[in-house]
């Protein structure tokens with residue numbers, strides 16, 4: 001795992017990349033942007049880009065959720081340059097991220113694992129050397145676990161201690177145990193910082209005035225779960241930012 005110092009250093013680096021992205025979007029206001037292009041700026045990992053794109057897709061489809069994040073940000077963040085520590089105050093944004101990871105885990109079957117010895121899990125015999133794929137995508141949509149599993153409802157996490165740090169087996173977008181993702185703290189920081197920066201400065205709508213409720217949310221299954229159809233958006237700076 002990353003030390004707080006390493007995380008802070010990375011966050012400065014990310015801030016520079018995010019600043020470049022914001023400049024790019026300011027110049028391209030009113031044009032149609034394939035949001036996959038954020039990869040050029042935030043570079044590093046597909047998983048971060050894909051997560052941000054799924055989050056933006058959900059926020060386009062759920063404007064009332066986006067408004068609640070905006071309200072929270074207005075209350076908690078007074079500066080334009082969002083800092084790492086300010087993210088910890090955004091509890092509603094954090095609940096949104098849990099909801100994004102529940103519905104759109106970007107590594108849908110985790111990385112294949114292998115049993116090093118015969119073992120029994122919940123009455124199933126797992127023979128030595130069996131290859132195990134954990135279908136976290138299906139777990140996140142299981143109606144036995146989640147109320148209205150296909151609805152995007154961050155509120156479900158507000159009064160719950162459930163988290164994705166590997167302790168709650170219903171929600172494992174980063175895996176669990178010895179081989180879970182070591183990039184979790186850094187990835188979460190990047191995803192939230194990027195999303196919060198975009199929300200703070202821009203309004204965005206679907207290209208061609210498309211109806212958000214009809215946005216195709218199918219994923220392209222592979223090792224990584226990406227949108228099947230690219231998300232094309234038009235950005236416009238919010239009024240408070242027009243002079244930036």
Ligand code: HEM
Nearest residue numbers: 047048051107110111173174175176179180181182183187
């Ligand atoms: C939203 C972003 C990310 C998600 C959802 C994610 C998710 C995952 C998942 C599910 C695994 C497999 C865990 C398992 O099979 O039990 C994994 C492994 C791994 N991730 Fe990430 N990851 C993300 C970002 C990152 C970043 C930014 C880094 C590097 C800085 C990173 C480095 C790694 C490494 C090295 C492994 C292999 C660990 C091992 O096999 O011991 N990940 N990640």
